[in-house]
Amino acid sequence: MSSDLRGFELPLRLLLGFRVLIDELHEELARQGHPQMRPMHGFVFQAVMRAGGRYGATAADLGRALGVSKQAAGKTIDMLEGLGYLRPGHDPGDARRKTYTLTPHAYDALERSERIFEELRGQWAQAIGEDRLRAIVEDLRKVTPPDMFRLDTPQWFNAP
Amino acid sequence: MSSDLRGFELPLRLLLGFRVLIDELHEELARQGHPQMRPMHGFVFQAVMRAGGRYGATAADLGRALGVSKQAAGKTIDMLEGLGYLRPGHDPGDARRKTYTLTPHAYDALERSERIFEELRGQWAQAIGEDRLRAIVEDLRKVTPPDMFRLDTPQWFNAP
DNA sequence: CTAATATAGACAACGACGTTGTCTATATAG
DNA sequence: CTATATAGACAACGTCGTTGTCTATATTAG
Numbered sequence: 001m002s003s004d005l006r007g008f009e010l011p012l013r014l015l016l017g018f019r020v021l022i023d024e025l026h027e028e029l030a031r032q033g034h035p036q037m038r039p040m041h042g043f044v045f046q047a048v049m050r051a052g053g054r055y056g057a058t059a060a061d062l063g064r065a066l067g068v069s070k071q072a073a074g075k076t077i078d079m080l081e082g083l084g085y086l087r088p089g090h091d092p093g094d095a096r097r098k099t100y101t102l103t104p105h106a107y108d109a110l111e112r113s114e115r116i117f118e119e120l121r122g123q124w125a126q127a128i129g130e131d132r133l134r135a136i137v138e139d140l141r142k143v144t145p146p147d148m149f150r151l152d153t154p155q156w157f158n159a160p
Numbered sequence: 161m162s163s164d165l166r167g168f169e170l171p172l173r174l175l176l177g178f179r180v181l182i183d184e185l186h187e188e189l190a191r192q193g194h195p196q197m198r199p200m201h202g203f204v205f206q207a208v209m210r211a212g213g214r215y216g217a218t219a220a221d222l223g224r225a226l227g228v229s230k231q232a233a234g235k236t237i238d239m240l241e242g243l244g245y246l247r248p249g250h251d252p253g254d255a256r257r258k259t260y261t262l263t264p265h266a267y268d269a270l271e272r273s274e275r276i277f278e279e280l281r282g283q284w285a286q287a288i289g290e291d292r293l294r295a296i297v298e299d300l301r302k303v304t305p306p307d308m309f310r311l312d313t314p315q316w317f318n319a320p
Numbered sequence: 321c322t323a324a325t326a327t328a329g330a331c332a333a334c335g336a337c338g339t340t341g342t343c344t345a346t347a348t349a350g
Numbered sequence: 351c352t353a354t355a356t357a358g359a360c361a362a363c364g365t366c367g368t369t370g371t372c373t374a375t376a377t378t379a380g
Contacts (some may be wrong), residue, residue: 006278010181011178016304068339113167145176234330236366
């Protein structure tokens with residue numbers, strides 16, 4: 001674990017940091033009534049809110065937002081509807097659009113995620129210092145793109 | 161992109177940082193004679209070196225190291241053998257074991273990856289400062305597990 | 321030495337999840 | 351009015367993971 005990964009350590013630590021946060025988030029979410037939530041879902045919820053129009057987002061909207069085909073987005077929507085996180089609607093101005101919006105259950109999950117992330121952030125701040133933690137986020141902003149929602153769906157992202 | 165992702169920003173930045181580094185690595189690797197390398201492969205190479213015995217690693221070794229089934233590991237091995245990154249051998253002390261070791265082509269890829277990562281690290285250091293960059297890695301060590309090689313194979317990790 | 325158990329590897333069936341392609345219905349632009 | 355673009359449904363398929371089964375080889379217990 002020592003000398004043979006000088007250059008490899010930075011990317012690896014970034015990935016591990018992400019995974020630690022996401023894994024702990026979902027362990028806690030499961031305890032708080034959302035055992036079916038997957039890492040991908042939070043991003044999908046965000047995308048549903050952003051990508052849609054006034055009456056919600058369509059599969060095509062979602063596909064564009066997440067960087068997948070509309071068919072793949074449609075399957076994700078079906079699953080989330082089945083889990084009670086999305087509900088169908090329609091756009092009175094365009095009969096083609098079959099829209100979806102977040103249910104209260106989904107907002108609950110988002111709010112809980114927010115709180116859990118803040119708790120985890122607090123733990124990290126305790127471990128490394130609030131200033132250093134803030135510095136990490138500020139620094140990463142300088143070297144990462146501003147658009148956060150093209151994720152190209154990693155598979156472990158979807159793992160149960 | 162502003163207020164509705166307070167708690168979400170830290171994990172997202174970590175992921176984006178990882179993706180930026182990995183994507184740029186592979187763009188450059190492709191230019192340097194390794195267009196077929198995928199994000200997963202570097203980890204597999206590391207695992208082949210670590211997980212195996214004196215005569216190389218088997219599919220079962222690799223599966224354990226990467227957290228996937230031996231069948232999945234076997235398919236990965238087949239692909240990497242086809243690309244010229246692994247070559248078969250055998251263990252004189254155990255006729256069951258069908259071992260694999262890295263080819264010179266794989267070592268070339270590893271060395272180039274190392275150099276490219278150092279370059280990217282240099283770019284980041286220029287953007288945010290060498291001390292801050294070092295701090296990021298040191299801090300992340302404190303909040304991430306020491307064992308880095310259980311990755312559970314994300315799919316985009318495998319994307320072309 | 322032999323018998324029971326564990327492990328390596330091959331093979332097959334299957335499942336999750338993504339893709340592309342085709343088709344119809346509705347909007348929108350010329 | 352007509353041509354083009356887009357939404358959505360449906361189907362076929364590819365990739366990559368899984369589990370289950372089978373044989374060969376090692377290892378351990380009696």
